Amino acid sequence: MAKRFQPGIVSANDLLSGAVIYLAKDGTWVSSMAKAEFITDEARAAARLTLAEGQPEIAVGPYLAPADDTDAGPVPNHFRESFRAQGPSAPARKSWGQAHA
Amino acid sequence: MLDAQENPTRSYLDRRVAEFRSQVQRRIDGALTEDEFRPFRLMNGLYLQLHAYMLRVAIPYGTLNADQLDVLAEVSERWDRGYGHFTTRQNIQYNWPKLPDVPDMLARLADVNLHAIQTSGNTIRNVTSDPLAGAHADELMDPRPVAELIRIWSTDHPEFQFLGRKFKIAVTGSPSDRAVTKAHDLGVRIVTRNGETGYQILVGGGLGRTPVVGKVIREFLPKADLLPYLEAVLSVYNLAGRRDNKYKARIKITVNEMGLEAFSARVDEAFTRIRPAFSGADQTLLEELQSAFAPPVLPPRDTGGFDAARRADPGFASWSDVNLRDHFADGYAIAMISLKPHGGVPGDASAGQMRAVAQLARDFGHDEIRVTQEQNLVLPHVAKADLPALYARLKAQGLATANVGLASDIIACPGMDYCALATARSIPVAQQIAETLADHEIEVGEMAIKISGCINACGHHHIGDIGILGLDRAGVENYQITLGGDAGTDMRIGEKTGRGFSYDEVAGAVERLIHAYLDLRDEGERFRETLARTGAEPFKAALYEEDTAHAA
Ligand code: SF4
Numbered sequence: 001m002a003k004r005f006q007p008g009i010v011s012a013n014d015l016l017s018g019a020v021i022y023l024a025k026d027g028t029w030v031s032s033m034a035k036a037e038f039i040t041d042e043a044r045a046a047a048r049l050t051l052a053e054g055q056p057e058i059a060v061g062p063y064l065a066p067a068d069d070t071d072a073g074p075v076p077n078h079f080r081e082s083f084r085a086q087g088p089s090a091p092a093r094k095s096w097g098q099a100h101a
Numbered sequence: 102m103l104d105a106q107e108n109p110t111r112s113y114l115d116r117r118v119a120e121f122r123s124q125v126q127r128r129i130d131g132a133l134t135e136d137e138f139r140p141f142r143l144m145n146g147l148y149l150q151l152h153a154y155m156l157r158v159a160i161p162y163g164t165l166n167a168d169q170l171d172v173l174a175e176v177s178e179r180w181d182r183g184y185g186h187f188t189t190r191q192n193i194q195y196n197w198p199k200l201p202d203v204p205d206m207l208a209r210l211a212d213v214n215l216h217a218i219q220t221s222g223n224t225i226r227n228v229t230s231d232p233l234a235g236a237h238a239d240e241l242m243d244p245r246p247v248a249e250l251i252r253i254w255s256t257d258h259p260e261f262q263f264l265g266r267k268f269k270i271a272v273t274g275s276p277s278d279r280a281v282t283k284a285h286d287l288g289v290r291i292v293t294r295n296g297e298t299g300y301q302i303l304v305g306g307g308l309g310r311t312p313v314v315g316k317v318i319r320e321f322l323p324k325a326d327l328l329p330y331l332e333a334v335l336s337v338y339n340l341a342g343r344r345d346n347k348y349k350a351r352i353k354i355t356v357n358e359m360g361l362e363a364f365s366a367r368v369d370e371a372f373t374r375i376r377p378a379f380s381g382a383d384q385t386l387l388e389e390l391q392s393a394f395a396p397p398v399l400p401p402r403d404t405g406g407f408d409a410a411r412r413a414d415p416g417f418a419s420w421s422d423v424n425l426r427d428h429f430a431d432g433y434a435i436a437m438i439s440l441k442p443h444g445g446v447p448g449d450a451s452a453g454q455m456r457a458v459a460q461l462a463r464d465f466g467h468d469e470i471r472v473t474q475e476q477n478l479v480l481p482h483v484a485k486a487d488l489p490a491l492y493a494r495l496k497a498q499g500l501a502t503a504n505v506g507l508a509s510d511i512i513a514c515p516g517m518d519y520c521a522l523a524t525a526r527s528i529p530v531a532q533q534i535a536e537t538l539a540d541h542e543i544e545v546g547e548m549a550i551k552i553s554g555c556i557n558a559c560g561h562h563h564i565g566d567i568g569i570l571g572l573d574r575a576g577v578e579n580y581q582i583t584l585g586g587d588a589g590t591d592m593r594i595g596e597k598t599g600r601g602f603s604y605d606e607v608a609g610a611v612e613r614l615i616h617a618y619l620d621l622r623d624e625g626e627r628f629r630e631t632l633a634r635t636g637a638e639p640f641k642a643a644l645y646e647e648d649t650a651h652a653a
Binding site for chain 2: 013015016017018019020056057060061077078079080083084087088089
């Protein structure tokens with residue numbers, strides 16, 4: 001039985017950096033979930049996934065992640081996506097790693 | 102393979118780096134799809150995690166010299182975020198490499214004979230060993246020459262590159278098993294019988310979704326039979342192991358389904374076939390390795406300064422009480438360096454700290470550093486006379502936490518802060534618990550708390566006195582507690598207590614367990630001994646006291 005469709009966003013990891021990226025309405029990839037396209041119907045979701053899968057030189061492992069829509073844009077509705085959006089909740093000691101962060 | 106003099110040779114490593122460099126380039130150019138590229142990157146220890154790539158570098162049997170540790174530091178600064186994470190399998194992980202940089206990282210690591218080969222994929226993984234090998238007073242024989250022999254034999258072994266599943270081997274030479282051999286697909290324990298040295302072989306141990314304690318398949322294997330016997334075990338597993346279901350593909354399932362006796366009979370058959378191919382070259386090599394691993398010359402040193410410093414400085418006294426282990430040589434000690442500052446990330450070390458430890462190894466430690474399964478570092482050969490100076494320099498680097506083996510020396514896997522497979526966070530749970538327990542951990546004494554962020558059990562939660570497993574329960578992090586695990590010679594799997602705890606409750610729950618232990622224990626009793634005497638009930642009562650209070 002097919003899983004019930006849930007509204008959400010298309011996310012992936014950036015090929016070069018591995019960073020979390022989201023598919024925006026204009027077909028570009030953005031790093032902020034709030035700027036991602038919120039997808040509400042199944043046909044659109046399939047089309048956007050197909051578009052994402054056609055860009056393997058940018059996006060690794062695109063998938064549809066369930067999300068909620070708010071005035072400020074889409075927000076995660078599961079903690080895994082929240083952590084993906086925020087980065088590690090326990091950053092290494094503060095003095096470390098500012099150089100490349 | 103066995104004909105290599107120095108293995109892996111520089112030319113072999115160079116070839117592997119060049120190969121990977123071209124694969125990365127082809128992936129970036131679009132000539133390779135991700136599906137085609139993934140196996141190549143995994144063969145080179147490169148994973149894609151939640152927020153970034155992760156490069157896992159093997160530290161064979163946990164032994165490093167100062168130059169190698171310096172290069173680990175340099176790699177973290179040039180191509181990552183200035184720190185590395187030491188894992189429970191004697192590896193180091195870089196959490197933020199960029200794909201185009203990875204070939205350069207590997208090339209730099211190859212300069213000091215380090216690499217990421219067979220740190221991933223269904224092969225024989227990094228061979229692990231006792232981190233106190235060649236130094237501890239209770240050791241029968243240094244296990245590292247044997248570990249190295251196995252590593253040489255297994256690296257790039259043509260038959261064993263595509264096993265049904267990954268295969269982990271550990272070797273110990275001490276009766277107090279510090280290599281957790283019973284939690285490995287195959288464990289080797291050096292033993293003696295009637296004055297002859299040989300090996301006890303364990304098979305089918307492992308943690309993960311189905312934790313199993315390794316079983317003895319051979320009580321005593323003569324020395325010269327080791328490699329042919331291992332080859333026999335691997336070949337039986339390779340043929341009989343299941344390939345239809347990833348979760349049933351480890352050798353522990355093969356052994357359980359076939360039964361130890363039948364499995365062992367098939368190994369014996371294979372052994373008879375394989376044995377003649379080993380003409381003794383491996384034994385010559387082992388002898389060479391044994392001299393290469395000979396202990397450093399340790400001249401007698403006066404310990405008066407050490408005793409005086411202990412009297413003068415309570416901080417040093419407490420550190421030396423907790424973080425030193427017995428060395429075989431008089432006047433020497435094994436110095437454990439905690440990577441578990443209270444509230445820090447377990448197992449993380451900054452580039453500056455790695456460099457400082459490398460320099461300490463040069464100045465005081467005969468150029469040797471070890472990495473432990475508990476995610477700490479070790480200087481295995483330090484004269485007691487040098488310990489006060491060592492301590493002062495560790496302190497300046499934030500590396501003098503006196504907690505090795507205590508409650509805040511928590512093993513925690515990366516969990517959902519980094520790991521793509523995680524079902525919950527581990528690191529912040531460890532931080533909360535460490536901070537909660539820091540004040541009374543000396544009173545509590547030896548205590549192993551271990552946390553995994555999913556059922557794969559990289560944090561060894563099954564074998565902690567207190568084990569914590571983070572799960573996703575209906576979209577909320579939930580932590581299941583197990584009690585009474587033991588990572589020692591008689592490894593034991595802990596037992597589940599009852600309902601899990603939320604992220605906010607779990608540190609408090611562990612604190613209640615610790616208080617219950619303090620109330621219940623007889624003098625000198627370890628947690629697991631108290632638990633064995635009282636049973637789990639009083640501990641469960643402490644854990645779930647609020648439930649019963651509400652019910653009342
Ligand atoms: S136990 Fe799970 S969450 Fe933790 S490192 Fe292993 S796979 Fe990742």
